[in-house]
Amino acid sequence: MALKSRLEVLTKDDLVRVHEATLKILRETGVVFHNEEAIEVFKKHGARVENKTVFITRELVDQALATAPRTFRMRARNDKYSVTVGEGFLIQPNVGPVYIQDLVKGRREATLEDYANIQKLCQASDVVDLVGTIPVDPSDVKSSDKYLLMMYEALKNTEKPVIGFCANTQQVRQQLDMVEMTMGTPGFLLENHCTAVLVNSLSPLAYAPDTLETMIEYAKRNQVILLAPCIMAGVSGPISLLGTAVLQNTETIAGLVLVQLVNPGTPLVYATASTSGYMKEATYAAGSPEAMLINTASLQMGLDYYHLPVRTMSGITHSKTVDCQAGYETMQSLLMGMLSGAQMSVQSLGVLDAIMTTSYEKFIIDEELIRRVRRISQGIDTSDEALAVDVIQEIGHTGTYLSHISTFEKFRSLWTPTISDWGNYSDWKNAGSEDVVIKANRKYQHILQNAPETLLDSETDKALLEFIEKARAHQS
Amino acid sequence: MSDFDQLADYVFKGNAAAVKELTQKLVNAGGDPMEIISKGLLIGMDIVTPKFKAGEMYVPEVMMAARALSEGMNIVKPLLTGADIAVSKTIIIGTVAGDLHDIGKNLVVMIMESGGFNVVDLGVDVSPEKFVAAIKEHDAKIVGLSALLTTTMLNMKVTIDHIAKEGLRDQVKILVGGAPVSQSFADEVGADGYCADAMAAKEMATAFLN
Numbered sequence: 001m002a003l004k005s006r007l008e009v010l011t012k013d014d015l016v017r018v019h020e021a022t023l024k025i026l027r028e029t030g031v032v033f034h035n036e037e038a039i040e041v042f043k044k045h046g047a048r049v050e051n052k053t054v055f056i057t058r059e060l061v062d063q064a065l066a067t068a069p070r071t072f073r074m075r076a077r078n079d080k081y082s083v084t085v086g087e088g089f090l091i092q093p094n095v096g097p098v099y100i101q102d103l104v105k106g107r108r109e110a111t112l113e114d115y116a117n118i119q120k121l122c123q124a125s126d127v128v129d130l131v132g133t134i135p136v137d138p139s140d141v142k143s144s145d146k147y148l149l150m151m152y153e154a155l156k157n158t159e160k161p162v163i164g165f166c167a168n169t170q171q172v173r174q175q176l177d178m179v180e181m182t183m184g185t186p187g188f189l190l191e192n193h194c195t196a197v198l199v200n201s202l203s204p205l206a207y208a209p210d211t212l213e214t215m216i217e218y219a220k221r222n223q224v225i226l227l228a229p230c231i232m233a234g235v236s237g238p239i240s241l242l243g244t245a246v247l248q249n250t251e252t253i254a255g256l257v258l259v260q261l262v263n264p265g266t267p268l269v270y271a272t273a274s275t276s277g278y279m280k281e282a283t284y285a286a287g288s289p290e291a292m293l294i295n296t297a298s299l300q301m302g303l304d305y306y307h308l309p310v311r312t313m314s315g316i317t318h319s320k321t322v323d324c325q326a327g328y329e330t331m332q333s334l335l336m337g338m339l340s341g342a343q344m345s346v347q348s349l350g351v352l353d354a355i356m357t358t359s360y361e362k363f364i365i366d367e368e369l370i371r372r373v374r375r376i377s378q379g380i381d382t383s384d385e386a387l388a389v390d391v392i393q394e395i396g397h398t399g400t401y402l403s404h405i406s407t408f409e410k411f412r413s414l415w416t417p418t419i420s421d422w423g424n425y426s427d428w429k430n431a432g433s434e435d436v437v438i439k440a441n442r443k444y445q446h447i448l449q450n451a452p453e454t455l456l457d458s459e460t461d462k463a464l465l466e467f468i469e470k471a472r473a474h475q476s
Numbered sequence: 477m478s479d480f481d482q483l484a485d486y487v488f489k490g491n492a493a494a495v496k497e498l499t500q501k502l503v504n505a506g507g508d509p510m511e512i513i514s515k516g517l518l519i520g521m522d523i524v525t526p527k528f529k530a531g532e533m534y535v536p537e538v539m540m541a542a543r544a545l546s547e548g549m550n551i552v553k554p555l556l557t558g559a560d561i562a563v564s565k566t567i568i569i570g571t572v573a574g575d576l577h578d579i580g581k582n583l584v585v586m587i588m589e590s591g592g593f594n595v596v597d598l599g600v601d602v603s604p605e606k607f608v609a610a611i612k613e614h615d616a617k618i619v620g621l622s623a624l625l626t627t628t629m630l631n632m633k634v635t636i637d638h639i640a641k642e643g644l645r646d647q648v649k650i651l652v653g654g655a656p657v658s659q660s661f662a663d664e665v666g667a668d669g670y671c672a673d674a675m676a677a678k679e680m681a682t683a684f685l686n
Contacts (some may be wrong), residue, residue: 094628098656167627
């Protein structure tokens with residue numbers, strides 16, 4: 001079962017136009033790389049470089065596309081959670097929110113405890129496939145320690161494939177070493193894709209120093225790069241949605257070329273995270289239908305023209321609280337993302353306020369939205385059995401399907417909600433007329449109370465803590 | 477419509493070519509530079525500000541108006557005498573060390589200039605030392621620090637601490653802004669003010685100078 005069509009905004013000819021536009025920009029305007037090693041890699045492979053601007057030829061692009069994998073396996077610490085990237089609709093944690101929010105304590109700066117809590121929710125969730133990254137940015141730890149402590153909490157509370165953090169070379173090496181310590185033998189990462197990292201270009205047409213250090217280190221260790229330009233149409237990209245899709249494509253292809261030159265075969269996910277600008281404030285519009293339309297165009301390029309695994313940013317909203325606006329904007333974005341063929345989604349687990357905030361309650365509600373969208377993606381069973389002619393004729397004009405054996409055998413496969421209320425009015429009223437947010441509040445607390453103390457064996461835990469201590473001592 | 481009203485209207489509408497032409501005409505006719513600024517150019521921007529706040533004007537329109545204003549200012553500024561130029565209206569601004577993002581910062585620069593401030597824009601990835609050197613060189617009373625990343629916003633504190641170490645903290649008011657920045661963060665790093673947007677920055681800077 002699968003849907004028979006995808007949401008598309010470009011024709012086949014348009015895909016060629018976008019690609020040719022990209023090649024022209026790469027060749028004539030180039031991309032700025034703020035990193036000496038990246039510049040040297042390009043020079044070594046014959047690219048023309050002026051100061052920090054690299055001009056990329058069609059040949060280099062073709063070569064990169066030839067070595068980048070279309071799908072790949074991501075190994076989890078517990079192998080039952082390993083995933084194939086490039087199929088399905090995988091869900092990863094949010095990246096970037098500064099605030100945490102709940103019904104009781106309201107909105108506040110997030111702490112390391114909140115970070116650990118979100119990891120626990122991700123581990124417990126049947127819809128979340130990847131863990132780690134920065135669903136909330138802890139405000140109560142030193143910046144020099146933050147990466148070590150976040151990675152420790154992610155490894156301690158989860159055993160799904162883990163996503164790291166964009167940082168400088170040394171910090172990235174430490175993250176990768178920590179992941180490797182939990183996976184087993186030294187060198188394990190070189191042979192297996194165990195961890196990924198989200199990086200953003202510095203739009204327009206540039207890459208920042210930390211971003212490049214991160215990309216280069218992940219590539220050298222054969223780990224996954226989720227490359228996502230976050231362009232705002234009309235602010236950091238052209239006002240036309242197509243133009244922003246072209247810019248997004250150009251920046252992604254430039255990054256792809258670098259990664260494939262550093263280590264051919266490094267898995268890279270063509271990730272799309274652009275939006276239209278909110279022109280009253282020159283910020284980005286999270287709840288706009290146009291945001292996903294830009295990414296729909298880009299997803300077509302990634303899927304149909306380049307044959308790369310694709311990811312998008314869907315499930316986003318500009319609402320400040322878990323209200324009606326949060327619901328419809330989130331669903332609009334999530335559904336459009338899935339319908340556009342995204343094989344992975346980010347910012348789909350409880351974000352509010354244009355990704356400034358993660359809400360505990362909305363995390364629980366969004367899990368159900370994901371279940372709804374995944375169900376839609378499955379389409380309908382079109383087998384002869386499903387045609388049900390025999391059953392329809394057997395029941396005829398007066399019988400009921402409710403007690404027929406075919407219903408009895410299949411009724412539990414019908415989709416049912418996990419948080420929404422479908423009961424009758426008087427039951428709902430007698431149970432206290434509860435809003436869905438109140439139920440979600442109870443549910444997330446219940447999950448946290450039942451989360452395991454740790455998922456690390458004591459030996460690995462000890463080794464990780466010693467590693468962190470050593471890294472700290474090295475810093476000071 | 478008087479020439480001043482016409483000039484203000486051109487600024488409001490973001491018609492840079494017309495502002496340039498009319499300002500030059502007024503200057504050639506012997507108009508007082510201060511009057512051209514206060515009764516013409518800045519009046520145009522005064523129409524823009526409340527309309528922007530009310531959500532009637534969008535940022536690109538504000539930027540066109542600010543650009544038109546600066547075309548006029550470029551003509552009259554060289555004619556001002558030393559006494560006319562208020563040194564205290566100088567503001568030093570930059571994106572802090574490690575951060576290369578400048579869309580928001582550039583917006584603040586334009587809005588500040590449209591408010592009559594003399595803005596010294598240090599650009600992106602500005603070290604604490606550069607901020608200090610600029611404060612000394614321009615005898616600035618206001619410093620604006622910008623950051624987009626949660627990693628780099630911590631360099632606001634490093635910058636403010638360095639300004640204090642150099643003995644300049646009492647001389648300047650420090651404003652901070654950027655997507656992850658909040659009032660509580662501003663308090664924590666010891667800034668004098670948190671600006672949620674460019675207009676707030678202009679108003680706060682104006683309030684500090686009065």
